[in-house]
Amino acid sequence: MQTQNITRWLTLAVISISGGISFDLAYLRYIYQIPMAKFMGFSNTEIGIIMSTFGITAILLYAPGGIISDKFSHRKVMSGAMIATGLLGAVMATYPPLWAMLLIQVAFAITTILLLWAVSIKAASLLGTRDEQGKIMGWMEGLRGVGVMGLALFTVWVFAQFHPDDPNSLKAVILIYSGTYIALGIACWFLVSDGFVPDEQEETSAFSLQHALQVLKMPTTWYCSMIIFGVYTIYAILSYSTNYLSEIYGMSLVAASYMGIIINKVFRAICGPLGGMVTSYSRWRSPTRVIQFFAAICLVVVALLYMVTRTPVSLALAIGLILLMGFTCYASRGLYFACIGEVNTPKQILGTTIGICSVIGFLPDVFVYPIVGYWQDALPPALAYRNMWVMGGIASLMVLLFTALLMGQIKRISPAASTAPVKGV
Template identity: 70%
Template sequence: MQHSPWRRWITLAIISFSGGVSFDLAYLRYIYQIPMAKFMGFSNTEIGLIMSTFGITAIILYAPSGVIADKFSHRKMITSAMIITGLLGFIMATYPPLWVMLLIQVAFAITTILMLWSVSIKAASMLGDSSEQGKIMGWMEGLRGVGVMSLAVFTMWAFSRFAPDDANSLKTVIMIYSVVYILLGILCWFFVADGTSQNAPGAVADKKTFQLSDILSVLRISTTWYCSLIIFGVYTIYAILSYSTNYLTEMYGMSLVAASYMGIVINKIFRAFCGPLGGIITTYSRVKSPTRVIQILSVVSALTLAALLATNSQPQSVAIGIGLILLLAFTCYASRGLYFACPGEARTPTFIMGTTVGICSVIGFLPDVFVYPIVGHWQDTLPAAEAYRNMWMMGLCAVCMVIVFTFLLFRKIKGEEQCRSITSLE
């Protein structure tokens, strides 16, 4: 069933759309913070508490989500995760009190992180062999972006159909997301495989099944740590790019509206298009290795950050500032589309792929915990030029880390390939 090329790409699209949009209700504040305060009756502090509740629970659940991916049926987990998330949305649409919203956020973390995150990445990775991981993960990131962008535009249009003081506007947005989640869950039931390694085209089936003791084995594998720290470095740049609007406004004097449009270009449009570009590079260029492509992109990032540091103290042309930030965004999103291809390229056994993704996610997404409070503190306590200089320095350190660990990972992959070649000749 999974061997049909058209079905394989439809399955990838469904998994990607599901994995992308599943977070939108948990992160409703990103677009609808003011309506949440107005219609749901929460203060900005309470909305912040709602967000942090999801974030803290998510960090706890990333690692066990990998075990879930290795132990349970992908079809059942993704389907049930999407349908339950949709049902939770219906409860959210009743505008419940704060304690119920906090419980809903914990439940969202269980469905989107524990039940869906590592499962969706492993299910996607199994749609191709080790040579196709860059292409598959690149398109997965891009399709996630397309799904998020399309649904965001549609719900924003629906929201705008109501009068400004009509409480049904936000309720309608939440209901649309809920219905889409349930429909995607139903599609997942018919298209996603259970998750046995035989479904991967051209892949050799793993005879060994996952044991809980394999968690320690994953932690002992050097490539797990290399992949984790590559993700850590790229994700630091991703977090820093969220301050692009502030930077252009404070340092170049752009209007808030113009800077906000730039934020949409960076966070929505670039996410949709740059992820697949990374996969296209690995597929059609002479550089076939996702790890190597990330390394090249990181060198470009380092040069871009050096230019941002050079122009930071005396910003002159806003066009140069925009151009540098867009170049940094391109390298970041193209790398994001490839970094989960690294465990596959390193030939991580299928039966521990989910656990590997879970551990990489815990370590790799730690910048979510420290980047925002640190940069926020700099913004509050330092002159703008000094605050953003520190921010770009943090980014440069992260990119240098990516260059180092992509070098180590690529050397490890090549060494193992040479060992296999020698063994086959013997």
């Protein structure tokens, strides 16, 4: 029993870290935009086009990826996708021309979104019972953060060992990511199970269409999607917290950057597991209820931020409020896919549900940044950020509403319907 438990947590770590760092080469611009322009010969506009190519392709692939996670072996898909991503990175390290780089980004979207995203979430979900979904998903988000942060720090250190004008510096970073992907792909082959396999009757049916329609007809799909939508909106707004502290309170860019690291890297690593612990050890033991509680706190926080933006009084207070908002957001991010398992979504359509919820839930990526950017350009800073906090308040209210609706569905579920771990996981 002890050996099985160790294997389960090791499997969760491999799944989580694979799913987390697999996007890092596609999003290489986040850390290495200047080296990309310098060594790969791209203009900033071309780098933007490269990024948007991945983003547009990704939106199209979330839902089909969910269907793949329901129909195919998780072990084979994850192993193949990670190894393929590593090989694409090796091609990227040759510094290809723009047209080839765009094709690589499309291929990255196929390997990471179509093949890995929903598969990794479903594979992790199947490692626990219905009652363990909050703990499993919380630790998954935390382990993702640890993997992303650890590998990012290591590659930055390697990059710094080269002369500033040495083009091999960026190449070394890309190859480290590629090698890590391939190693994790091999680990997935030995640790990840095949996952849930539909019976013969289901397998001979019009799988993708019937299951997609079944998922879309379920009210819980829409409730879970809108919970993710609201939390993800707050997550997008948080990315402007460093700008806010700099423009409204005059915080130095260096100090603001450190705040960004704490919120985007450190909080991602620790808040997901903490949220899972709340579901495991509090009297609620419900991811949905815990997200609802965090949304209520977030609503109060954004209301206070709105007020202190009108009359800035204390930088320390603003920092404290933003850190509290960051905690509630990242803890909720570690739990929102657990809602899908908590509501007893049938395992044969779990992946399809994850895919469809991802398409709807991650739509704030499309509108939050241009809207807030427009406010920053067109309005005085105080008014722009007050508008942003209003958007955060609306998102918090949305989470409160749809968690309440989902809790109503959960109460109607018989305790006898709780799912058990899949055999062999």
